Amino acid sequence: MEQKIRTFKRRTMLYIPGNNPAMLQQGSVYGADGVLLDLEDAVALNQKDAARILVSHMLQYVSYEGCEVTVRVNHIDTPFGEEDLKQIVPLQPDAIRLPKVETIDEISRIIQLVEDIENAHELPHDKMKIHVMIETALGVQNVYDIANYSSRIDAISIGGQDLAADMQLVKTNDGIGIDYARKQIVMAAKACKIDVFDTVYVDVENEEGLREEAEYIKKLGFTGKAIINPRQIEIVNEVFTPTEKEIRKAAKIVKAFERNKKEGIGVFAVDGKMVDAPVVQRALRVLEMADIDVADI
Ligand SMILES: CC(=O)SCCNC(=O)CCNC(=O)[C@H](O)C(C)(C)COP(=O)(O)OP(=O)(O)OC[C@H]1O[C@@H](n2cnc3c(N)ncnc32)[C@H](O)[C@@H]1OP(=O)(O)O
Ligand SMILES: O=C([O-])CC(=O)C(=O)O
Ligand SMILES: [Mg+2]
Numbered sequence: 001m002e003q004k005i006r007t008f009k010r011r012t013m014l015y016i017p018g019n020n021p022a023m024l025q026q027g028s029v030y031g032a033d034g035v036l037l038d039l040e041d042a043v044a045l046n047q048k049d050a051a052r053i054l055v056s057h058m059l060q061y062v063s064y065e066g067c068e069v070t071v072r073v074n075h076i077d078t079p080f081g082e083e084d085l086k087q088i089v090p091l092q093p094d095a096i097r098l099p100k101v102e103t104i105d106e107i108s109r110i111i112q113l114v115e116d117i118e119n120a121h122e123l124p125h126d127k128m129k130i131h132v133m134i135e136t137a138l139g140v141q142n143v144y145d146i147a148n149y150s151s152r153i154d155a156i157s158i159g160g161q162d163l164a165a166d167m168q169l170v171k172t173n174d175g176i177g178i179d180y181a182r183k184q185i186v187m188a189a190k191a192c193k194i195d196v197f198d199t200v201y202v203d204v205e206n207e208e209g210l211r212e213e214a215e216y217i218k219k220l221g222f223t224g225k226a227i228i229n230p231r232q233i234e235i236v237n238e239v240f241t242p243t244e245k246e247i248r249k250a251a252k253i254v255k256a257f258e259r260n261k262k263e264g265i266g267v268f269a270v271d272g273k274m275v276d277a278p279v280v281q282r283a284l285r286v287l288e289m290a291d292i293d294v295a296d297i
Helices: 021-030 047-062 081-091 103-118 137-141 143-147 159-167 176-192 207-221 228-239 243-263 277-289
Strands: 012-017 034-038 068-072 095-098 128-134 153-158 196-197 224-229 268-270 271-273
Touching: 012 068, 012 228, 021 034, 021 047, 021 081, 021 277, 034 047, 047 068, 047 081, 047 207, 081 095, 081 103, 095 153, 103 143, 128 137, 137 143, 137 159, 137 176, 137 196, 143 153, 143 176, 153 176, 159 176, 176 196, 176 207, 196 207, 207 228, 224 228, 228 277, 243 268, 243 271, 271 277
Parallel strands: 012 034, 012 224, 034 068, 068 095, 095 128, 128 153, 153 196, 196 224
Antiparallel strands: 268 271
């Protein structure tokens, strides 16, 4: 199967309310890997049209250089979803994020509409990526089929706040209620070879809690995490950036692999631990995340 996992970093995606000009203007200066310009739940119903206009202007006139720019539109079946797509798709942000997708029928209708709009503007179909949010129990049940529906979908994410509401849970900081969904969503993403983002951590003042959650979701296999405040960037970026120790170990493994390969040896030991192809693959990923070229080690 074609490898769709991105090679660039997607550790932190900063949500910015689409009706807040100051935040929208400054969004890329804080060091997040991406910005999520939000037309959906950060925007009150009576601000939806104003936010759409503002975000359209920002996409045209603000430089988000160095940041991946994603716009979260409203659900297709709300009074705002179709108009969001009509105004945003022609501007071709790096990606659009589709909230609360539950079925293949929905994703197929949305992608059809996106491509109709692109056709009308003589735009290609392979430039703007699509990110799908899974935020309901039904979405979790259908996640693999949704994620696998189109090669334009290059990431899926869990919306923990909405999922907790749909599941009628009291959401706790330990995330127990959404743990099954997190794992199911990660597995679907890995099966489709696409990226997978974790949900926001709403307790902005709780830095230790955020670090713990980021460390946990990294272990589960998430690519990165949506965040809501600039103060959360450094912590999550740090968790998702390999440490010096991890880099040294990975370099040692890759170097040993290269040496052994020449002699036809596929399995060997480094510091008393067995190394074979999957271990080398993981070491290469560590170097990639640390921006280290294998040729330079
Ligand atoms: C369940 C969901 O759908 S989540 C996704 C939708 N939610 C959002 O988009 C919320 C985004 N975040 C925010 O609105 C805010 O960070 C809040 C409400 C969570 C906290 O607000 P505050 O306590 O006022 O933030 P704080 O005091 O840390 O702000 C410090 C600075 O960072 C800026 N800032 C805060 N959040 C953001 C953000 N998300 N994007 C860009 N800038 C931001 C503020 O404008 C402020 O700038 P200034 O110093 O130049 O005035
Ligand atoms: O986690 C996110 O991306 C925010 C969200 O929409 C949710 O939690 O419901
Ligand atoms: Mg949500």
